[in-house]
Each structure stands twice: as C-alpha cells, then as structure tokens.
Amino acid sequence: MAPSRAYPPDLTEAETGSLLSTIKDWSVAHGLTVRPPVSLVAAEADPHGVLATTVPVTLFPSPFPRSCFEQGKSISKAYNSLYAAIAQDEEFLKGIVQELLEVDDFIAELWQVHLKVKEEGYAQKLSLGIFRSDYMVHQSSPENLPTIKQVEFNTIAASFGGLSSQTSNLHRYLAQSDYKYLENGIQQSEVDLPQNTSTQSIAAGLRFAYGAYTEAEKTTYDPCVLFLVQSPERNIFDQRHLEYELREKNIPAFRLPFSEVLARTSVADTPKRQLLYHLPSNSSKIFEVAVVYFRAGYGPEDYSNESAWKGRLQIERSNAIKCPSVLTQLAGAKKVQQVLATPTSASESAILQRFIKPSAVASEVKSLEDTFTNIYPLDDSPAGLEARKIALDEEKCKGYVLKPQREGGGNNTYRSAIPPFLKSLPESHWKSYILMEIISPPPVQNMILRNGNVEKGGVICELGIYGTCLWNQDTKEIISNEEAGYLLRTKGDQSEEGGVAAGFGSMDSVRLV
Structure with a gap:
C-alpha cells in the first residue's frame, strides 16, 4: 500500500512552518473551519462567538487503495436502496424496536412519534435520505489484498459533507503550490486526488427534494429548506457550505435551533398540514417548509424536555419532506446493522433478500455482504x-x-x-x-494539524461515502438515487474514536495508490 519512497516525507522545521502557514491561511479563506473549542479559546475570551479556527486536518492526503475506494463508491446506490427499503418496512423496524423498548428510552420515544403520526395519517409520502456509509480498509495479512469493511451506516445528520470537498481542494492546492518545493519534493503528478463533490452533491439531493415538493404542491407561501441545528454549534461552517450552495440556486434556506421548533414553526390547519416557518427577524414573513434537514435530533441530549419531543412530533406530522423521517432514523440503529451482518447458517436465507429486488439479489447481496464485518x-x-x-x-x-x-x-x-x-x-x-x-487496517503515516499543534505518526483512516435518495414511502418507488462524494477522517492509531467535532479525528482526503 505504501509508495516506493517515504510518504509523507520528513519535514524540516522551516518546511513545517511554511506548510502550516499555507494551510491555516487557505483554510480560513475558504471556510475549512470550526468554532474553536474552549480548550483553545476560553468562552470569556470570545463572548460574542466571532472566532473560527482551522478544522483539524492532515498536512498530506493519506494513501488509500484505489480498489477499496472504487469498491465503496460502486455500492453506494445499493446501500441507498437497501436503507430506503428498510425505512419502508414498518414490521421489520417494529421487531427491532420491540427488542430495545425496555432498555433504550430514546428508541422507544422515536417509535412513539411514528405511532402517533401513523394514527393521524402521514401527510407526506416522500422521504429524503442523506446517507453516509463509513468503511475502514481491512487487510488481515500483508499477503492478502485489502478490502473495505463497514463501520456503520448513518441515516441522520451525516456530517462533514460541506468540509470534505474543501479538504480535497486544500490538498489539491498544496500539491500545486507547496509539496513540490520540499527538500524531498512530491510532484503534482504523484498525488492522485479523486474529485470530491460532496458539497455540491448533497446540496443537489436537498434541491431535488425541494423541487419534488414545489412541483407537487401549490404553496401559499414562498417555499424553503429548513436546517434544524444544535445551538451552540461548533461545526457550523460545514453546514453553511450546504446552505450557501442552495442559496446560489435561489432556494431560501434557514437555520433553526432544534430547541426552537415550537416557537418558530406551526402546522397549518388544513388537510395538507403544511409546515410554516415564521422568520425571527421579520414576524410578518412566513415560509412554507418544503424540506426539513436534521443536523440535530440524533441523540437524547437534544431532547432535554417534553417540548423537544413535541417539536419532533410537529415536524413529523407535517407535510414537509423530512430528511430523515423517524422511520429512516430508526433504520440507522446499530441493531439494524447487526441483524444485517450477523453470520447465518447455510440453511438460512440472508436477511438482505427481504429488502432487495429479486432481480438484483445475486449481485447486490454479494457486493453488500462483502463489506460486512x-x-x-x-x-x-x-x-x-x-x-x-x-x-x-x-x-x-x-x-x-x-x-x-x-x-x-x-x-x-x-x-x-x-x-x-x-x-x-x-x-x-x-x-x-x-x-x-x-477491523485491521494496514499501517499509514501522516501528520495532523490540530489546534495549532502538529501530531506525527501512525494513523487510521475511515472512508465515508455519501449518498442521497428520495423515495415514496407508500408506493416504494425510488425517485432519485445518487452517490454524493466522500469523506476521509483520520485519527492517530492510538485513538479509538474518530469523531472530528468530538475532538478525536481530523479531516483528510484520499491519495489513490
């Protein structure tokens, strides 16, 4: 897997300083940033929340097997279809939930939201998924070819699509501007960086759902896309890139803290139950929400009181297209992944066959099962x-x-x-x-810039492949199904967790080898 000469090259102190200067300035200029953690900037030093800092990022793109990268991309649409089918299978999800009801209050509450809306009748039949399937390279021994194994499948708030394409752009810029001038220089032709359209492709998924809503509905008010977010949010710029992409296509997009759903939205008293957003800065201005994009609401910490659950119910019973719906969120439970991946005996049929069209069973089941650990x-x-x-x-x-x-x-x-x-x-x-x-990944070396300090040594890379999917929950028709770019997160090989926002991982991009 490693190139024929040392990669990344050893850097002198002067080279490191020059490279860091380029990275920090480019990152701020292009929004490859996060709000600084309190460990770096105390709250009293930034009382108005005006500061931003470079997101943790690798100094070089990490080597990644071409075959594994292409494997992940090639099965993206199959995974989209699989989880859309799971979200449509209420009986299957009911069985999953019933196993967890007594021990997981959060899952139980989500299921109750679904049951309440089901009793009233769902107003909206379309569901949007912005998914991310996360993989690590698995190589059991140096003699065996590397393959990818799935770590998890994310059906809600699959983050970093807005920053991932910027990270790829950063490394492409460095390959043009800095790497070739190092003492052990790397020529641009040696850095094989695949195109990464995660920002544009994820926004395109939101835009497609917005178009499906506005074509089907005669709206009373101007339609919009509503981002439901946490507050405060350190990873705001990741979300802003998607928002700006929508606004460049003349689609109004607004951010609403999840805790303010009841205060800022209402459901029209009509058979359609349109979701109305009341603009905080202008109370006379009302928008009809075409798509609700959840970047919050994925964990119990977002539901600190009963009003938060009432807010989630209000969204779910409305006519807005949800990304995700409660059923789609439940489809992303780790228990679902376990049921899909638990080895079966030769006499048992693979559970995957329940969700995949018979005409595609032979090829798709094999390609999906190959990624299971x-x-x-x-x-x-x-x-x-x-x-x-x-x-x-x-x-x-x-x-x-x-x-x-x-x-x-x-x-x-x-x-x-x-x-x-x-x-x-x-x-x-x-x-x-x-x-x-x-999973046992092969050894990789890199350097990570985190909060102004450089960490050097062995790293572990996790590849996320984004996908967007719009389907009709009633007819089970897949209306749109697209692969939507990639994310590479890298952490020190002594770290067990990989979350960038949580302070464990860093943004990276793929150098195909």
Missing part, C-alpha cells in the same frame, strides 16, 4: 449468548468494540474495557448493545 447481538439468542462469552473473556474481547444505538461519536467501548463496562450495567441492558469485530 462480523457483528453480534448481546441478547438471549444463541448468537447473543456466544457473544456475551466473547465480550466477557479478557483475551477474546481484545478483538472487539461494543456499540450502543447512538450517533455522533464518542459512545463506543473498546477491547479490554468491554468486560468491566458490561459488568457495571444491569444484564437486562446488555441487549441494547452490539458487539462488532474490530
């Missing part, structure tokens, strides 16, 4: 009881990670920490977790 339940089933033995074994547990039904990073328990963590919980709660075999 072994994942087990921790319930009372035979597979779950066997997994419990592994999880509690002080040696066997070192090859596994324990995951809850959560998004956002920083929630997992790794290796030797698994047995004491499980023993700290009531055994009845174990079934809310899945046990996943750890």
Whole structure:
C-alpha cells in the first residue's frame, strides 16, 4: 500500500512552518473551519462567538487503495436502496424496536412519534435520505489484498459533507503550490486526488427534494429548506457550505435551533398540514417548509424536555419532506446493522433478500455482504449468548468494540474495557448493545494539524461515502438515487474514536495508490 519512497516525507522545521502557514491561511479563506473549542479559546475570551479556527486536518492526503475506494463508491446506490427499503418496512423496524423498548428510552420515544403520526395519517409520502456509509480498509495479512469493511451506516445528520470537498481542494492546492518545493519534493503528478463533490452533491439531493415538493404542491407561501441545528454549534461552517450552495440556486434556506421548533414553526390547519416557518427577524414573513434537514435530533441530549419531543412530533406530522423521517432514523440503529451482518447458517436465507429486488439479489447481496464485518447481538439468542462469552473473556474481547444505538461519536467501548463496562450495567441492558469485530487496517503515516499543534505518526483512516435518495414511502418507488462524494477522517492509531467535532479525528482526503 505504501509508495516506493517515504510518504509523507520528513519535514524540516522551516518546511513545517511554511506548510502550516499555507494551510491555516487557505483554510480560513475558504471556510475549512470550526468554532474553536474552549480548550483553545476560553468562552470569556470570545463572548460574542466571532472566532473560527482551522478544522483539524492532515498536512498530506493519506494513501488509500484505489480498489477499496472504487469498491465503496460502486455500492453506494445499493446501500441507498437497501436503507430506503428498510425505512419502508414498518414490521421489520417494529421487531427491532420491540427488542430495545425496555432498555433504550430514546428508541422507544422515536417509535412513539411514528405511532402517533401513523394514527393521524402521514401527510407526506416522500422521504429524503442523506446517507453516509463509513468503511475502514481491512487487510488481515500483508499477503492478502485489502478490502473495505463497514463501520456503520448513518441515516441522520451525516456530517462533514460541506468540509470534505474543501479538504480535497486544500490538498489539491498544496500539491500545486507547496509539496513540490520540499527538500524531498512530491510532484503534482504523484498525488492522485479523486474529485470530491460532496458539497455540491448533497446540496443537489436537498434541491431535488425541494423541487419534488414545489412541483407537487401549490404553496401559499414562498417555499424553503429548513436546517434544524444544535445551538451552540461548533461545526457550523460545514453546514453553511450546504446552505450557501442552495442559496446560489435561489432556494431560501434557514437555520433553526432544534430547541426552537415550537416557537418558530406551526402546522397549518388544513388537510395538507403544511409546515410554516415564521422568520425571527421579520414576524410578518412566513415560509412554507418544503424540506426539513436534521443536523440535530440524533441523540437524547437534544431532547432535554417534553417540548423537544413535541417539536419532533410537529415536524413529523407535517407535510414537509423530512430528511430523515423517524422511520429512516430508526433504520440507522446499530441493531439494524447487526441483524444485517450477523453470520447465518447455510440453511438460512440472508436477511438482505427481504429488502432487495429479486432481480438484483445475486449481485447486490454479494457486493453488500462483502463489506460486512462480523457483528453480534448481546441478547438471549444463541448468537447473543456466544457473544456475551466473547465480550466477557479478557483475551477474546481484545478483538472487539461494543456499540450502543447512538450517533455522533464518542459512545463506543473498546477491547479490554468491554468486560468491566458490561459488568457495571444491569444484564437486562446488555441487549441494547452490539458487539462488532474490530477491523485491521494496514499501517499509514501522516501528520495532523490540530489546534495549532502538529501530531506525527501512525494513523487510521475511515472512508465515508455519501449518498442521497428520495423515495415514496407508500408506493416504494425510488425517485432519485445518487452517490454524493466522500469523506476521509483520520485519527492517530492510538485513538479509538474518530469523531472530528468530538475532538478525536481530523479531516483528510484520499491519495489513490
């Protein structure tokens, strides 16, 4: 996997300083930024929240096997279709939820939102998915060819699409401007950087859904796209790039803190139940929301009181196209991934066949299954009881990670920490977790700029492939299905977690090898 000579090259102190100067200035000039963490800038030093800093980013694009990159891109549409089909299968999701009801209040509350809207009748039949399927390169030995294995599939708030394409642009600029002048220079022709259209492609998915709404509906008010966000939000510029892309196409887009849904929106008292957004800066101006894009609401911390759940219900029962709907969010539960990926006996049919059209079974099931790593339940089933033995074994547990039904990073328990963590919980709660075999990536070296400091050494890369999908929940028709660019997140090989916003990972881009 490694190039024939050392990569990245060793840098002198002067070279490092010059490269950092270019990266910091380019990043601020092009919005490859985040709000600084309080560990870098204390709140009292920035009381008005005006400061921004370079997002954690690698100094060089990381080597990534071409075959693995193409594998991830080639199955993007198949994964989009799979999770759209799962979101349409209420009975399947009901079975998933019922296994978790007693031990996961958050999943239970989401299901209650669905049941309440179902009783009233869904106003909107179209659903939009902005998905990201995350993979790591797996190479069991130097003699074996590398392949990708899925880490997780994200169905809500799949972030960093706005910054990922900018990271690719940064590394492309450095290949043109700086790398070739290093003492151990790298020529531009040596840096094979694939095009990354994540910003434009994700915005195109939102734009397509907006168009589907406005073509089908005679709107009373000007239509808009509504971004539901956390407040405060450090990763604001990632979201802003998508917003600006929409506005360049003359689509009004507004940001609304998730906690203010009830204060700033209402549902029209009509059979259509249009979602109306009341502009805070001008109370006389009202927009009809065509698409609600959730960048919040993916974890319990966003539902700190009953009004937050009432706000989620208000959105769900409205006529706006949801990205995602509650059912689509539930489809992204780790339990779903476990059910899909748990090994079956030769006499059992793959669960995937439930969701994939018979004409596509042979090719699509194989391509999807090739990306699965072994994942087990921790319930009372035979597979779950066997997994419990592994999880509690002080040696066997070192090859596994324990995951809850959560998004956002920083929630997992790794290796030797698994047995004491499980023993700290009531055994009845174990079934809310899945046990996943750890993927073994080949060694990669890089340097990471984080909060002004350079970290150098071994790194682990995680590839995310974005996809957009619009479907009719009733007819099950897929109206649009597109691959939508990529994300590469890189962390030090001593770090277990990879979330950039959570402070573990960094933005990166692919150097095909």
